[in-house]
Amino acid sequence: MTIDLEELYKDLHAHPELSFQETRTSEIAAGYLADLGFEVHRSIGKTGVVGVLENGPGPVVMLRADMDALPVKEATGLDYASTAMGVDHEGKDMPVMHACGHDVHVTCLVGAVEVLAAQRDEWQGTLIALFQPAEEWGGGAETMVADGLYDKVPKPDIVLGQHVAPFPAGWFGMRPGVTMASADSLNITLHGRGGHGSRPETTVDPVLMAAATTVRLQGIVSRELAASDAAVVTVGQIHSGTKNNIIPETATMGLSVRTFSDATRDKILGSIERIAQGESTASGASKAPEIQFEEHFPLTVNDPAATGRVAAAFAAKFGETQIIDPGPVSGSEDVGALAKAAGAPLVFWFLGGAEPSLFKDFATTGRLPEDIPSNHSPYFAPVIQPTLTRGTEALVTAAREFLAAKS
Numbered sequence: 389m390t391i392d393l394e395e396l397y398k399d400l401h402a403h404p405e406l407s408f409q410e411t412r413t414s415e416i417a418a419g420y421l422a423d424l425g426f427e428v429h430r431s432i433g434k435t436g437v438v439g440v441l442e443n444g445p446g447p448v449v450m451l452r453a454d455m456d457a458l459p460v461k462e463a464t465g466l467d468y469a470s471t472a473m474g475v476d477h478e479g480k481d482m483p484v485m486h487a488c489g490h491d492v493h494v495t496c497l498v499g500a501v502e503v504l505a506a507q508r509d510e511w512q513g514t515l516i517a518l519f520q521p522a523e524e525w526g527g528g529a530e531t532m533v534a535d536g537l538y539d540k541v542p543k544p545d546i547v548l549g550q551h552v553a554p555f556p557a558g559w560f561g562m563r564p565g566v567t568m569a570s571a572d573s574l575n576i577t578l579h580g581r582g583g584h585g586s587r588p589e590t591t592v593d594p595v596l597m598a599a600a601t602t603v604r605l606q607g608i609v610s611r612e613l614a615a616s617d618a619a620v621v622t623v624g625q626i627h628s629g630t631k632n633n634i635i636p637e638t639a640t641m642g643l644s645v646r647t648f649s650d651a652t653r654d655k656i657l658g659s660i661e662r663i664a665q666g667e668s669t670a671s672g673a674s675k676a677p678e679i680q681f682e683e684h685f686p687l688t689v690n691d692p693a694a695t696g697r698v699a700a701a702f703a704a705k706f707g708e709t710q711i712i713d714p715g716p717v718s719g720s721e722d723v724g725a726l727a728k729a730a731g732a733p734l735v736f737w738f739l740g741g742a743e744p745s746l747f748k749d750f751a752t753t754g755r756l757p758e759d760i761p762s763n764h765s766p767y768f769a770p771v772i773q774p775t776l777t778r779g780t781e782a783l784v785t786a787a788r789e790f791l792a793a794k795s
Contacts, residue, residue, distance in 0.1 A: 389423060393499045393776050398468040400491035404457030404484045406474045407522035408531075410435045413455045413494060417519040420498050424505040426517065429540050433532030435521040440541050441505060446513030446792035450544035450732075451500060451783050452723055453493035454523035460485040463766040477525075488763045489552035489741060492770055494519060496550070496739075496779030503784045511791040514542055518726070526571070526683030529725035538730060546694060547727040547734045548786045550779060552741040553714075554760045554768075557775045560702055560782065561714035561738035564695040568688035568736075569620075569646040570653055571720035572681065576601070576641045576664050579675035585633035592673050594639035595628050601641065601667045602626065608659045619656055620646040620718055646718045648687070685720035691733030694790075698735045701789045702782065714738060719763070735786065739779045741770030 396416075405413055414430070414437045421428045426439030435455075461483035462470045474484040501517045522528030553561065578601065580594030602623045609619050625642030629635075643660065647653040664677040702711050717738075727734035742760050761767035 389502070391420065391498060391502050393495050393780065394772055396498060397491055397495040397772060397776060400494055401486050402468045402470055402472075404470050404472055404486045404491070405455070406459065406476060406482070406484055407456040407525035407528065408434045409474065410455040410521050414519060414521070417455070417494060417498065421501065421517060424501055426501070426505075432537055432540060433521060433528060433535045436528070436532045436535075437519040438537070438541050439501065439517040441501070441515040441517075443508050443514065444512035446511075447545045447790050448514040448516065448542045449787050449790045450516040450518055450547045450726065451497055451787055452518045452520055452547060452549040452726060453497035454490045454520045454528065455494055456490060456522050456524050456528070457484050458487045458524055458764060459483065460487040460764065460766050462487070464769040466769060485766065487765060487768045488524065489768070489770055490523065492552040492739070492741060492775060492779060493550065495776055496783055499776065499780035500783035500787065503780065504787060510794055511788060512794050513791040515787065515791065516541055516544055523722055526573070526685050526720075526722055529722040533725060533729040543730040544732050546790045547723065547730065547732050548698070548783065549723050549736050550739045550782060551721065551736070552770050552775065552779070553738040554742045554762050555712075555738070555740045556742055556744040556747045557740045557771050557773070558706070558744060558778050559710050559712060559740035560706065561712050561740075562690075562695060562699050562702070562735075563713045563715065564690050564692035566648050566687055566716050567690050568717045568719055568721050569648050570650075570687045571683070571685040572645040572653070572657065573683045574643050574645070574660070575680045575682065576643065576660075577678040577680075578639045578641070578664070578668060579673050579677065580635070580637060580639070580671070581674070582637040583635050585635055588635060591635040592671055593635050595636065597667055597671045597673065598626050598628060598639040598641055600671075601664055604663045604667060605643070605660065608656055608663070612655070612659055613652065617652050618648050618716065618718075619652055620644070621656060621660070646720065648716050650687075685722050686724050686728070688721045688724050688734070688736055690735055694733040694735045697789050698737070698786050701785050705781065705785045706778070737782070739775065739782060741775045743771050
């Protein structure tokens with residue numbers, strides 16, 4: 389069989405599915421795996437699909453792709469743009485788009501397993517192709533592990549994966565050690581005392597409390613951390629009130645925290661709790677704030693030795709000038725949970741997906757173009773080629789680095 393990867397990509401892009409709802413995508417992946425001779429395991433971690441191809445004794449290599457899309461209304465204008473609607477975990481109707489490139493990841497993994505299955509006379513070992521749900525949710529990988537992933541398939545000796553990013557197609561970003569930040573999402577509910585907007589002296593205003601808390605939170609990174617300890621604290625949501633002349637009872641705040649070490653994470657989360665409590669006390673609130681944690685993404689940490697092997701293989705395949713070190717990235721991933729549960733090293737790299745000609749001045753200026761849409765933008769649209777070809781070749785090259793060669 390010969391899979392038309394471009395048509396597959398366009399189809400997946402036009403039919404995105406939200407986290408833990410990837411039923412159509414997972415069935416497409418399962419169908420290809422079955423046709424290629426893989427033993428297929430469906431519905432691991434709700435909608436996850438895993439294929440196992442045993443090809444004699446040797447290393448067990450896992451290739452991973454995530455499948456879910458985002459609640460974003462697409463604005464690319466592409467003829468294969470998504471017009472899909474979905475229902476999120478709160479029961480709200482939402483537009484859905486592959487605004488983070490997971491359709492690229494699925495397509496490249498399908499392409500890679502087709503190539504590797506055709507090369508079975510050249511390698512030996514066990515190849516695992518894992519299509520993961522709910523990366524955007526932050527719990528898809530852990531859900532698969534908790535659902536008995538490694539009771540159903542062999543534990544890998546290496547976990548490999550990639551993520552499309554807005555730098556030139558044909559380039560790869562890779563680094564040993566901490567590669568992507570850990571992320572925590574939390575909600576804070578501040579309790580005040582409501583009343584008439586004309587008589588604020590009879591109330592405890594939670595809107596003012598939320599505003600003061602927001603300002604104070606911005607001092608954590610700038611005043612409580614050393615300059616060498618990178619982190620991000622973002623207040624992404626504030627909700628309160630129903631009418632202009634009513635001081636409400638409560639205000640809620642939604643926070644996102646990104647850190648590059650467990651010690652920094654612990655310090656920041658402790659500071660957030662202290663500040664929320666302090667502003668509440670300073671305002672005279674009679675009830676302490678409530679802090680509720682939601683998603684958590686662990687640090688993404690690449691094994692140095694394994695990363696060195698993949699980087700050398702990529703340099704030989706694609707050329708040394710195509711491999712860059714992007715530095716620690718403040719975005720987050722949950723692929724590390726698959727490696728951690730197996731006790732296996734991880735190598736995770738970035739796949740360029742933007743039009744290469746847009747970067748003609750990068751070599752001299754050192755600056756990336758500012759008008760290229762980034763992941764999660766409604767305008768995010770990786771160029772189909774050479775992105776799909778390079779992404780497929782990268783997975784094959786990395787897998788062959790660890791699978792044993794047949795003599």
